[in-house]
Amino acid sequence: MSGTLINANVVDALALPRVVWLRPNLVGLSFPLMKLLPARYIVRKALEDGSLQPGGLIAETTSGTFGLALAMVARLQGHPLFLVSDPAIDAPLKRRLEDLGATVHIVEKTGASGGYQGARLEVLERVLADNPGSFCPRQYTNPHNPGSYAPVAELLAHATGGVDCLIGSVGSGGSVCGTSSYLRLLFDELRVIGVDTHRSVIFGQSDAGSGRLLRGLGNSLMPRNVDHTAFDLVHWVGAAQAFLATRELHRNHALFVGPTSGAAYLVADWWARQNPDQLGAVILPDEGYRYQDTVYDDAWLKANGARLDVLPHGPVEWDQPHDGDDPWAFYRWGRRAYGEVMGAYEAHAELVGA
């Protein structure tokens, strides 16, 4: 056995996904906690280039899983950690972060622009300014976020011999854009499908109206790490549809995962049925434990108007991204830059970190 395996800490041991066959032509990449990959890589690179000193403060804005991953990495490497989040963070996760030694600051109000994300960024910038020498991983803009996904492409290539399509949810853009950029070095015909949700600005909707119930994917600000030219197709999936698909993954495959996995699976399963002669891979970013009192609780689903009995058969095709509320829609993005599809950025599509 190799020394690396013997010496693997929990972050190294949990960073890579399990490969699970969901159909003869669809493979799931099931991560315990996908964000361990970028958290580990970003911190390693920052220590290498000197932007983080051993023992230095790390500060970041996060709605959950990136924070948890950072807390694990920071704890193991002896860095204090300051996290800014919003009320969507659940109490057990907050307690877990604090148990790992992180300071967790919750903003109570949305910012002047960009919803909660805008408010979180305002607090973060203040903490960084007040603490000279502190380091912010900036998962939305740091190229080491997408850069961290080479091992996933390698694992998938080894497990399958080649894939035709990668399907995954888009939040910072790191996982889908990173994994697909490495996969395309091996399989240049690879198609990429991004999964977003309504009232997320990433692929041209506005974030006007009530907030998003489906969290983890989508964004109120445009992350620089989204390379729009990576995407052949974009799907917008509603919360209720994503939640039921999450439950179907559990009922049909005993896979206990979070709702962004459900959203991606809904699209991937549809794609696999449409393309029986091709092989797809779908990214399943986290486990279901955080969502036991929400997505896995029928009473919560009902109380939030998000309980469905049957999944839609397939998506509606849109001829242009817009704010329509079809529960499940798709658009042929065609590997174009945002501006080519939508024109210049609107005020609401302000860049994170711009």
Ligand SMILES: Cc1ncc(COP(=O)(O)O)c(C=O)c1O
């Ligand atoms: C649970 C979950 N799923 C999916 C995503 C989207 O992944 P990415 O940020 O790599 O686009 C995130 C991002 O934070 C997440 O927390």
